[in-house]
Amino acid sequence: MPKLKNDLMSISAFSKLSRVPRKTLIFYDQIGLFKPAFVAANGYRYYTRSQFDTIGVIYIFKELGMSLEDIREYLERRSPVSTLALLRKQEEVVQLQIAKLTLARQMITQRADNIEHSLNVDTSRRVVIHQERKPLLRSYRVHESRRELNEELWDDFQERLQKENAPAGYPAGAIIGKEDLLRRDGDMISYMFSFLTTQHHEQEYMPEGYYLVSYTRADYEDTERIYPQIFEYMEKHHYVVKGDAYEEFLQDEVVMKHPEDYLVRVMVHIEEPAKS
Known part of the structure; x- marks a missing residue:
């Protein structure tokens, strides 16, 4: 996602556009899963538009049954090779779910x-x-x-x-x-x-x-x-x-x-x- 001027947005704005509840974003920050790009002196959380990609991946993996701990570990160690392996594995999970549905x-x-x-x-x-x-x-x-x-x-x-x-x-x-x-x-x-x-x-x-x-x-x-x-x-x-x-x-x-x-x-x- 391209870098935009005034890229930072409030947690409320990020929550609205990402459709992830504000309380969920705060919880993800507290457990170290998904942290804001910047925290002001007054404690306000701010996110960048590029973080939509990451929150999107978290949402998909969570919907597919991955635990938050497994998602956190993946994000900490992510690389092209590990991401490819995980995506292929989740592709199989999706295919199985499609067959069942x-x-x-x-x-x-x-x-x-x-x-x-x-x-x-x-x-x-x-x-x-x-x-x-x-x-x-x-x-x-x-x-x-x-x-x-x-x-x-x-x-x-x-x-x-x-x-x-x-x-x-x-x-x-x-x-x-x-x-x-x-x-x-x-x-x-x-x-x-x-x-x-x-x-x-x-x-x-x-x-x-x-x-x-x-x-x-x-x-x-x-x-x-x-x-x-x-x-x-x-x-x-x-x-x-x-x-x-x-x-x-x-x-x-x-x-x-x-x-x-x-x-x-x-x-x-x-x-x-x-x-x-």
């Missing part, structure tokens, strides 16, 4: 969209839609009744979500395999899944195609009761199973007080329906 926003948007969609759902109707391919994170393969899922699967999937920097409570669903659907069995779980783009695991997808969509009110362990109705509907309309079924709760414990009132959406991947 991106997924937090995605979770919020996904939940909001699900709730908004659920407000107009008629659980007595079934529809066929064309679904674009959607990226997802998938658990390891299992073949277990939804009532007997082991804790190891749940814990492992939560660890996978954490590795992807997904926030706690990220929406998760269940996949019913094609082979079980062909046997008219809606109870056996093949995978847990969440809709997200992965960075640390193999990227899986919900395939593009046609899906028979059904809804029902049920607790987490009771969704299999909708499958007999789905199989009957598919037989009546001559729909053919092409792939897996994806279960996703649009209204869960975040929205509803009573588990029996949760709303689940089941999407069965089917062959393209014959045109009538």
Whole structure:
């Protein structure tokens, strides 16, 4: 920053322009973190415009979680090499925070969209839609009744979500395999899944195609009761199973007080329906 005439400014003026509270500036002076350029005989503190650069760095590092002591030590020993190393390290911190915030926003948007969609759902109707391919994170393969899922699967999937920097409570669903659907069995779980783009695991997808969509009110362990109705509907309309079924709760414990009132959406991947 260029040197200007009458460069000194009062603590009040510096506080206003830097948006750092006056009390904070006094505290920083007292602990030796950031001192004024000049202190008058009457004790008034004065700062220079060039000090905006330093207070800006202090603000950024503090926002990124550095302690005031670590910032003070850095400022006392700063050099091009140490500054470069610290900036690269903080760059990684920022990237991680961006990744976490991106997924937090995605979770919020996904939940909001699900709730908004659920407000107009008629659980007595079934529809066929064309679904674009959607990226997802998938658990390891299992073949277990939804009532007997082991804790190891749940814990492992939560660890996978954490590795992807997904926030706690990220929406998760269940996949019913094609082979079980062909046997008219809606109870056996093949995978847990969440809709997200992965960075640390193999990227899986919900395939593009046609899906028979059904809804029902049920607790987490009771969704299999909708499958007999789905199989009957598919037989009546001559729909053919092409792939897996994806279960996703649009209204869960975040929205509803009573588990029996949760709303689940089941999407069965089917062959393209014959045109009538």
